[in-house]
């Protein structure tokens with residue numbers, strides 16, 4: 001006798017690859033087919049009696065409850081997607097077809113595991129997002145912040161930290177940390193921390209450590225994605241480092257390491273802008289070495305270089321963090337003193353400079369005096385734009401130098 005189709009239906013349900021669950025009006029699982037174990041990791045016996053919502057990823061719960069209400073109101077749900085926490089901790093994406101059976105007061109749902117598809121789509125989207133972030137980011141901290149946001153969308157993260165190789169190889173400087181502290185010298189002891197070395201063809205450029213929410217495991221696709229992401233990040237870091245290095249060389253003086261004329265002009269323009277807005281004063285002090293040519297001529301160019309380096313060091317001595325000491329070229333230097341209260345303050349700084357220079361320098365076995373002529377310009381009294389202020393300070397310095405020469409000439413005549 002031919003079996004009646006109704007008799008074999010239970011067998012059919014148990015052989016489906018798709019999940020079939022029946023949930024009662026209170027939201028408790030009344031029935032689960034065998035496929036549940038393959039998809040969620042829990043056997044039907046483990047599921048029956050549980051609240052269905054308890055297995056849903058917490059962020060997806062509100063909209064899942066909303067959808068359940070709609071189904072119970074009589075709407076046939078097709079294509080609703082949400083995520084469940086698998087018994088092994090990973091997230092499972094499923095797509096539902098669900099219906100309310102009013103006569104039985106039961107909700108019947110059939111779900112398909114779409115994790116692989118969604119994961120592949122997500123990873124592809126993340127890959128594009130990473131490439132874009134690497135292309136657009138202005139600086140390393142900004143790039144790492146973007147990477148953090150992108151990664152957090154892919155995997156539950158509880159922290160991310162990154163370090164870059166310092167300018168002198170061998171040590172790391174922490175550039176970014178959120179949710180976790182990073183000690184690049186110590187191995188990451190925490191089992192949930194995943195430390196990845198960032199390397200380019202020229203060697204290691206940094207270290208990235210991410211901390212996952214405990215219990216969530218990683219699959220091969222994610223590992224591939226992380227490998228791609230770290231390679232991109234390493235290249236971006238190397239590119240940013242080279243760019244910063246090039247900018248540094250272009251804006252600093254080789255001999256003394258001080259900002260050069262170009263950087264000074266940038267900083268002065270910025271400082272003037274701030275002073276105008278806040279109605280504050282600012283001073284420029286032009287400093288020119290006295291008799292430097294004589295030092296060069298008598299002791300040689302190399303000794304002259306040493307003199308300039310020591311001169312620069314003394315100018316920097318005791319300066320505030322906000323002050324700038326720049327070398328304009330040759331034996332000419334300039335101090336930018338933002339936020340001075342009065343012109344007298346600038347005069348006090350100049351007195352301090354002369355005192356710092358007073359001690360002679362031992363050079364090539366000789367005691368060499370360090371002397372300089374100085375000229376001050378104060379914003380806004382002596383000028384309101386950069387060029388006028390620079391000219392004013394230069395002229396004041398020249399007047400100082402001429403007066404000194406005149407005094408020395410008179411002194412020589414009297415002797």
Ligand SMILES: Nc1nc2c(ncn2[C@@H]2O[C@H](COP(=O)(O)OP(=O)(O)OP(=O)(O)O)[C@@H](O)[C@H]2O)c(=O)[nH]1
Pocket residue numbers: 255288289290291292293294296300301302303304305308329330331
């Ligand atoms: N060693 C060395 N000398 C330099 C450097 N740049 C410029 N000079 C020399 O610095 C000297 C500056 O000459 P002057 O401007 O006449 O300086 P000075 O002898 O101090 O003259 P006054 O300012 O009138 O006292 C020149 O001999 C330049 O060749 C440098 O980087 N290293």
